[in-house]
Amino acid sequence: MDNILITGAASGIGAATARLFHERGWQVGLIDLNPEALATQAAALGGVWHRALDVTDLAAVEAALEDFCGRHAGQLRLLFNCAGVLRFGHFEEIGMAEHARILNINVLGLVQVTHAAFAYLKATRGAQVINMGSASGLYGTPHMASYSASKFAVRGFTEALELEWHRHGIRVGDLMPPFVRTPMVSSQCFEPPVLRRLGVNLDAEDIARAAWQQAQGAAVHRPVSWLFRLMYWSGQVSPAWMNRGIMKVLSGV
Structure with missing residues (x-):
């Protein structure tokens, strides 16, 4: 039976993905920093495996992978690196501790979990890694500079x-949605102009369905929503000055 391990699984996109894959018969493992929300989510899915940890804690990550995959004959069909944090605002008004937190969780944490999962992925036929990317990894987005930088890193890493990892038979890809209606977005105190102009037209279930599509047929990058697919593919052929101009207009800078 296929299994999936999801980081950032207690709410938002991670939780929606866990529900969808569980409904479709997969063995699901959940990782998140919030123990109470994680336990609630695990119980709602019938008591599935879960572990509360910080993805930047390498020892905890390695122990969790060993425990979860040990229950599945040392195999891991799919790793979904969904854990991430976001902060909207003017770069200079956000403290360095918050910038560091964004980069540590979104980049270092993702790399550490992927590294710890390698042996289990390699042992599994058809293994995949799905990284949570973003539309802000296509062109640097004002008022979310550190987050945008982290998603550029995720894109390059992917x-x-x-x-x-082609030589090991492991597929690696990312999901690239624009703004998604999740607690991470709704809890922000600052609204970037680009968010007002583009709107929030996706919810967590839309991204969960994109993760399911990715699990059935991997792509290196999977833009989510028709609008961003159009922006993504036009951005591949447009000159850099045009992409910069579009972002300048959207961001009101």
Whole structure:
């Protein structure tokens, strides 16, 4: 039976993905920093495996992977790196501790979980890694500079590892949605102009369905929503000055 391990699984996109894959017969494992919300989510799915930890804690990550995959004959069909944090605001008004937290969780945490999962993925036929990317990884987005930088890193990491791990039979790809209606977005105190102009037209279930599509047929990058697919593919052929101009207008800077 296929199994999936999801980080950031207590709410939002991670929780929606866990529900969808569980409904479709997969063995689900949940990781999140919030123990209470995680336990509630695990109980709602019938008491599935879960572990509360910080993805930047390498020892805890390695122990969790060993425990979860040990229950599945040392195999891992799909790793979904969904844990992430976001902060909207003017770069200089956000403290360095918050910038560091964004980069540590969104980049270092993702890399550490992927590294710890390698042996289990390699042992599994058809293994995949899905990284949570973002539309802000396509062109640097004002008022979310550190988050945008972290998603550029995720995009580069995904592209490199997809090529490198081909020899092991492991597919690596990312999901690239624009703004998604989740607690991470709704809890923000600052509203970037780009959010007002583009709107929030996706919910967590939309991204969960994209993760399911990715599990059935991997792509290196999977833009989510018709609008961002149009922006993504036009951005591949448009000159850099045009992409910069579009972002300048959307962001009101």
